Amino acid sequence: MRAVTTDMIGRALKLARKRGRTVYISKTANGKGVDISTLDPRTADGNVALEKFLASPARHYTFSGLGAPEEPNAINWRQINLPGRRKALVLFQVGMSFFMKGTPFKNKWYRWMGCHIGRNVEIMQMTWLDHFRPELIFIGDNTLLGAFTRLTCHAYEGCGKFRYGLIEIGSNCTIGAGTGIGMIKIEDNVRTLPGATVSPYLARIRAGSVVGYDPPSVKAPELSAAQLQQN
Numbered sequence: 001m002r003a004v005t006t007d008m009i010g011r012a013l014k015l016a017r018k019r020g021r022t023v024y025i026s027k028t029a030n031g032k033g034v035d036i037s038t039l040d041p042r043t044a045d046g047n048v049a050l051e052k053f054l055a056s057p058a059r060h061y062t063f064s065g066l067g068a069p070e071e072p073n074a075i076n077w078r079q080i081n082l083p084g085r086r087k088a089l090v091l092f093q094v095g096m097s098f099f100m101k102g103t104p105f106k107n108k109w110y111r112w113m114g115c116h117i118g119r120n121v122e123i124m125q126m127t128w129l130d131h132f133r134p135e136l137i138f139i140g141d142n143t144l145l146g147a148f149t150r151l152t153c154h155a156y157e158g159c160g161k162f163r164y165g166l167i168e169i170g171s172n173c174t175i176g177a178g179t180g181i182g183m184i185k186i187e188d189n190v191r192t193l194p195g196a197t198v199s200p201y202l203a204r205i206r207a208g209s210v211v212g213y214d215p216p217s218v219k220a221p222e223l224s225a226a227q228l229q230q231n
Helices: 001-018 044-053 084-097 104-113 225-229
Strands: 024-026 060-064 137-138 154-158 162-165 167-169
Touching: 001 024, 001 060, 084 104
Parallel strands: 137 167
Antiparallel strands: 024 060, 060 162, 154 162
């Protein structure tokens, strides 16, 4: 997390100077941000401030002040993330992974992307591991990710504001098909039911939990007196 944040601050600094914008970073979604120009590692004071800012790394960070897309000096939030070559490579890797079965080779493929994949992990077809920053994804040993599961380590909130953070899934977990997972810590021996969405509603799921959802309420039709007699 520290290395990713340092890299992104460096890229944001260059773009902010070029576009004449003031960009902020914070450790909370709605907290007061720190002007990244004060965190420039190329200056003595900036390097000290950056070390202090990252001394206790957060699980997620928020960039803001990039501007809405129609502003003439806006910074596209995607430009802060990865250099062009790696971005193209990761998009190719993710696209190919959709069609791979849950085999050891697929695990090696994800490790090549940068994801941290444990032993005996099974990742089914059409599962999406976020291409934004694959190195922020950690999956423990003996865990199953069902088909169409989505792991998203970033969220764009509009008007030049976005968050990114860690996804940690423990060992011996069963993630049901179609589960939506954001920036969250899932401890060991957790099971999610198919179709569940566990983040942003939860920041942490304790070991041994079973996560599902309430079934939708069903309102029975009103029956006439004749229909009631027939029943």
